[in-house]
Amino acid sequence: MASPTLSNTVRTNSERRQDPGLDRAFHPKAIAIVGVKTSEGKSPPGYTGQMFLRYLQEAKFEGRIYPINPKADTIGGLKAYPTVSAVPEHVDYVIVTVPAAVVPQVLEDCAAAGALDVHVCAAGFGETGEEEGKRLDEVVEGIAQRHGLRMVGPNCLGYHVPASRLMVYGPTDPTPGPVAFLSQSGGHGQMYARQGTAQGISFSKIISYGNALVMDSTDYLDYLADDPETDIICMYIEDVRDGSKLRRLVTELNPRKPIVIWKGGLTPWGARAAATHTGSMAGDKQIWDAFFEQTGAIRVESIDEMGDVTMTLLQLKPSWEGRVAVWGGGGGNTVAAADVCAREGLKVPALTDATTSRLMESMTLVNQILINPLDAGSVFRDPVVLRQALETVAADPNVDIILLHLAAGFRTWFGAEHLASITKSLVDFNRESPSGKPAVMAVRDEGKLADAEEFVSYLRKAGMTAYFSLPRAARALSKFSAYHRFRQERGPAGR
Amino acid sequence: MASPTLSNTVRTNSERRQDPGLDRAFHPKAIAIVGVKTSEGKSPPGYTGQMFLRYLQEAKFEGRIYPINPKADTIGGLKAYPTVSAVPEHVDYVIVTVPAAVVPQVLEDCAAAGALDVHVCAAGFGETGEEEGKRLDEVVEGIAQRHGLRMVGPNCLGYHVPASRLMVYGPTDPTPGPVAFLSQSGGHGQMYARQGTAQGISFSKIISYGNALVMDSTDYLDYLADDPETDIICMYIEDVRDGSKLRRLVTELNPRKPIVIWKGGLTPWGARAAATHTGSMAGDKQIWDAFFEQTGAIRVESIDEMGDVTMTLLQLKPSWEGRVAVWGGGGGNTVAAADVCAREGLKVPALTDATTSRLMESMTLVNQILINPLDAGSVFRDPVVLRQALETVAADPNVDIILLHLAAGFRTWFGAEHLASITKSLVDFNRESPSGKPAVMAVRDEGKLADAEEFVSYLRKAGMTAYFSLPRAARALSKFSAYHRFRQERGPAGR
Numbered sequence: 001m002a003s004p005t006l007s008n009t010v011r012t013n014s015e016r017r018q019d020p021g022l023d024r025a026f027h028p029k030a031i032a033i034v035g036v037k038t039s040e041g042k043s044p045p046g047y048t049g050q051m052f053l054r055y056l057q058e059a060k061f062e063g064r065i066y067p068i069n070p071k072a073d074t075i076g077g078l079k080a081y082p083t084v085s086a087v088p089e090h091v092d093y094v095i096v097t098v099p100a101a102v103v104p105q106v107l108e109d110c111a112a113a114g115a116l117d118v119h120v121c122a123a124g125f126g127e128t129g130e131e132e133g134k135r136l137d138e139v140v141e142g143i144a145q146r147h148g149l150r151m152v153g154p155n156c157l158g159y160h161v162p163a164s165r166l167m168v169y170g171p172t173d174p175t176p177g178p179v180a181f182l183s184q185s186g187g188h189g190q191m192y193a194r195q196g197t198a199q200g201i202s203f204s205k206i207i208s209y210g211n212a213l214v215m216d217s218t219d220y221l222d223y224l225a226d227d228p229e230t231d232i233i234c235m236y237i238e239d240v241r242d243g244s245k246l247r248r249l250v251t252e253l254n255p256r257k258p259i260v261i262w263k264g265g266l267t268p269w270g271a272r273a274a275a276t277h278t279g280s281m282a283g284d285k286q287i288w289d290a291f292f293e294q295t296g297a298i299r300v301e302s303i304d305e306m307g308d309v310t311m312t313l314l315q316l317k318p319s320w321e322g323r324v325a326v327w328g329g330g331g332g333n334t335v336a337a338a339d340v341c342a343r344e345g346l347k348v349p350a351l352t353d354a355t356t357s358r359l360m361e362s363m364t365l366v367n368q369i370l371i372n373p374l375d376a377g378s379v380f381r382d383p384v385v386l387r388q389a390l391e392t393v394a395a396d397p398n399v400d401i402i403l404l405h406l407a408a409g410f411r412t413w414f415g416a417e418h419l420a421s422i423t424k425s426l427v428d429f430n431r432e433s434p435s436g437k438p439a440v441m442a443v444r445d446e447g448k449l450a451d452a453e454e455f456v457s458y459l460r461k462a463g464m465t466a467y468f469s470l471p472r473a474a475r476a477l478s479k480f481s482a483y484h485r486f487r488q489e490r491g492p493a494g495r
Numbered sequence: 496m497a498s499p500t501l502s503n504t505v506r507t508n509s510e511r512r513q514d515p516g517l518d519r520a521f522h523p524k525a526i527a528i529v530g531v532k533t534s535e536g537k538s539p540p541g542y543t544g545q546m547f548l549r550y551l552q553e554a555k556f557e558g559r560i561y562p563i564n565p566k567a568d569t570i571g572g573l574k575a576y577p578t579v580s581a582v583p584e585h586v587d588y589v590i591v592t593v594p595a596a597v598v599p600q601v602l603e604d605c606a607a608a609g610a611l612d613v614h615v616c617a618a619g620f621g622e623t624g625e626e627e628g629k630r631l632d633e634v635v636e637g638i639a640q641r642h643g644l645r646m647v648g649p650n651c652l653g654y655h656v657p658a659s660r661l662m663v664y665g666p667t668d669p670t671p672g673p674v675a676f677l678s679q680s681g682g683h684g685q686m687y688a689r690q691g692t693a694q695g696i697s698f699s700k701i702i703s704y705g706n707a708l709v710m711d712s713t714d715y716l717d718y719l720a721d722d723p724e725t726d727i728i729c730m731y732i733e734d735v736r737d738g739s740k741l742r743r744l745v746t747e748l749n750p751r752k753p754i755v756i757w758k759g760g761l762t763p764w765g766a767r768a769a770a771t772h773t774g775s776m777a778g779d780k781q782i783w784d785a786f787f788e789q790t791g792a793i794r795v796e797s798i799d800e801m802g803d804v805t806m807t808l809l810q811l812k813p814s815w816e817g818r819v820a821v822w823g824g825g826g827g828n829t830v831a832a833a834d835v836c837a838r839e840g841l842k843v844p845a846l847t848d849a850t851t852s853r854l855m856e857s858m859t860l861v862n863q864i865l866i867n868p869l870d871a872g873s874v875f876r877d878p879v880v881l882r883q884a885l886e887t888v889a890a891d892p893n894v895d896i897i898l899l900h901l902a903a904g905f906r907t908w909f910g911a912e913h914l915a916s917i918t919k920s921l922v923d924f925n926r927e928s929p930s931g932k933p934a935v936m937a938v939r940d941e942g943k944l945a946d947a948e949e950f951v952s953y954l955r956k957a958g959m960t961a962y963f964s965l966p967r968a969a970r971a972l973s974k975f976s977a978y979h980r981f982r983q984e985r986g987p988a989g990r
Binding site: 155185272277302304333371450 | 769
């Protein structure tokens with residue numbers, strides 16, 4: 001299956017490579033939804049035209065929406081049209097929700113109307129592994145090639161662009177932001193759109209592209225390279241048609257726009273699942289190991305991890321040594337924290353004697369451990385002592401990042417007023433400290449997940465960078481540091 | 496520093512090796528608490544006599560409690576005594592909460608009174624790395640050796656035995672159970688006592704033994720070997736005095752009482768933290784790798800993981816192939832689930848054609864994937880269809896365990912009545928299925944931790960084995976299967 005990649009020609013860095021068509025699809029003035037039924041009825045499995053229409057209306061999409069249904073006059077309060085070509089204006093984006101077998105004739109109609117940006121939602125193509133699916137793949141590819149359709153899909157959720165209220169993934173935060181997500185899984189796209197909000201992650205574009213029959217991740221990377229709305233690019237990939245193009249683009253882009261990649265299907269059973277999910281040939285683990293090694297792209301293995309790393313990139317100033325001072329937790333927890341940090345690739349160096357002496361001067365320390373990790377929970381009893389201690393540790397030349405480690409229960413132990421003053425002390429330190437070194441928080445749930453969730457949420461609202469659990473914090477900080485180290489070593493323009 | 500291990504003589508398996516003294520300490524009729532102040536006042540850092548007294552009283556300890564304080568007549572409604580030797584009956588267990596420097600004279604008093612089971616709470620011994628601490632170690636060891644004191648500690652929380660209401664770790668479930676925990680960290684001991692309850696884990700004994708100056712983990716293993724109250728032994732170790740004794744005991748015991756070990760301090764920074772925590776020489780990673788390889792003990796790296804594995808051992812019948820059918824999650828999540836299971840060492844084999852055909856007969860499946868993982872969420876809409884599907888998958892010769900994978904949100908999607916009927920279908924399957932293969936649940940939090948917590952709690956109350964997250968479930972099931980595989984291969988009596 002040859003792929004008609006639409007932006008495949010070689011250009012220099014300085015040229016603007018964005019496909020103007022894609023730009024219109026991401027910021028559409030007119031959208032058609034093909035296959036909307038007149039009543040919601042009992043919703044069948046999968047995504048329906050009614051759902052896309054409702055979500056667009058709920059998101060207060062400001063352009064025109066044209067429901068396409070030859071048997072209806074109006075749907076959802078909007079005039080319906082029998083075909084895309086019957087719509088009285090140019091359609092910038094077509095969402096096709098009909099079953100796979102009907103897709104070819106709809107694509108022909110889109111082409112006839114000059115509507116080149118088409119999202120095909122249905123599954124039932126090559127990923128089924130059956131003859132009929134493979135035949136449909138060939139037919140659809142042929143139509144797309146003949147007419148230059150920028151078809152996204154099939155078997156996906158298409159585009160989600162908060163800035164233009166093109167929001168069809170269900171209720172999500174409409175705030176536009178600097179993070180793009182290219183996802184071969186619609187579910188992961190939805191999930192990141194929803195989860196990201198709590199981590200302060202807002203999106204420029206989320207692109208769920210499914211089977212990648214026509215438009216592939218590399219085509220979208222081409223666009224995002226020059227997208228002024230995008231600073232960080234996240235990807236969930238099961239496979240890619242043009243691996244060398246992906247390597248070239250990521251190598252070039254990653255130093256100026258960090259690229260965070262979750263590669264699915266790298267185990268034998270994962271690969272088999274990917275084949276039935278998007279028809280992907282998920283590929284060889286060694287090849288992908290080399291890819292990450294060469295490009296410096298940040299490798300993650302879940303949406304949670306993607307969010308943790310992205311939040312860190314967004315919120316912390318560049319730092320590459322990965323030397324943390326871990327603070328809090330109690331005796332056994334300091335051992336665990338040091339082990340976890342070491343396994344994740346962070347360094348937990350001993351503080352200098354000068355730092356330890358200064359810490360001992362500024363507080364009453366009984367049975368406290370002041371090497372690193374520091375088991376000195378008593379500083380959290382006084383915001384002034386805490387601030388002094390933070391400055392002392394931040395002044396240590398062996399430390400880059402202060403990683404505070406508190407139990408979920410801390411939120412309620414000393415009352416709301418004390419919590420607020422401690423939190424203010426932390427936020428003020430991050431804002432004002434001459435060291436410029438950040439203090440971030442890892443919350444220990446201790447089996448109380450709801451409490452941990454509330455504490456993390458409280459800290460984030462106050463402006464702290466906060467993680468669920470020390471292992472998640474350590475992993476994110478390690479990958480964050482490794483990214484900046486790679487960039488530092490190879491130079492901002494790549495190799 | 497030679498260790499006066501008290502149960503070091505070699506005996507045959509059939510001999511009862513339990514130290515009768517220890518048995519009395521675990522089931523005491525009289526406890527003395529040395530160093531209880533008359534008023535609570537502002538509590539200083541660390542654990543105080545008042546705290547131990549209050550916890551014992553709150554736990555409704557049924558024996559006699561003797562507060563020891565030469566300056567008081569009564570404390571907490573109890574008559575106080577100036578010394579342990581002044582107590583008018585034999586004291587089975589003494590909790591010593593005085594500062595390190597005063598400990599030697601208290602130990603001499605205990606010895607004079609014939610009270611040989613003594614818990615020394617204070618820190619400030621060898622773990623400080625200072626001369627005074629090391630000198631105190633020698634003095635204390637000398638006293639213990641001369642008088643045969645079974646001293647636990649210093650720098651620990653001592654014994655927690657729900658069956659005898661010897662409960663001094665704070666509010667915890669008083670239900671006795673078959674799990675023992677030997678922990679070199681008091682914090683970890685407390686944490687497991689508290690967290691275990693939610694996982695259906697109840698304890699025979701928790702032993703926080705800190706610096707292990709006299710009594711070490713191997714002494715307690717000797718006791719637990721023949722303890723009829725203990726079926727599963729969990730351990731948190733920073734170091735051990737007699738490594739070869741540990742290896743011998745674990746090799747012998749593990750086949751009949753599974754031993755789950757968290758070894759702390761195996762990274763350089765973790766080892767440094769362990770040295771300041773309990774004065775441990777945490778040891779070489781390779782030595783411990785070989786230890787686990789040889790003994791077949793189950794290796795974990797957190798209290799969460801210890802709990803997950805223990806819960807699995809308690810609730811599932813032995814199974815060693817580790818072949819799971821993963822059910823649910825959506826397309827992208829099936830890829831992730833297969834990758835996670837594969838990385839954790841589980842097998843996700845394809846179901847037989849016969850299974851797939853039978854599944855397709857029994858339900859309407861549109862856009863559902865029926866290889867493995869199965870993306871067929873529609874079965875959760877009907878408890879009867881679900882039950883049929885479970886039986887069909889359980890009948891597949893390639894499957895040992897069915898791992899259901901649902902989002903936290905499932906709990907509320909279809910209403911309470913539907914949730915109850917689906918849950919009943921699962922519980923009935925586990926109780927009645929002729930296959931004897933279990934269906935367990937992994938809940939996906941999707942960024943909503945409180946919801947996940949409620950769902951997991953609901954499922955556990957209904958009698959399901961339920962995990963937070965698929966990675967935690969996969970890890971626990973893999974270690975559970977590996978344990979039974981080891982036992983199967985080496986035979987129940989070890990090598």
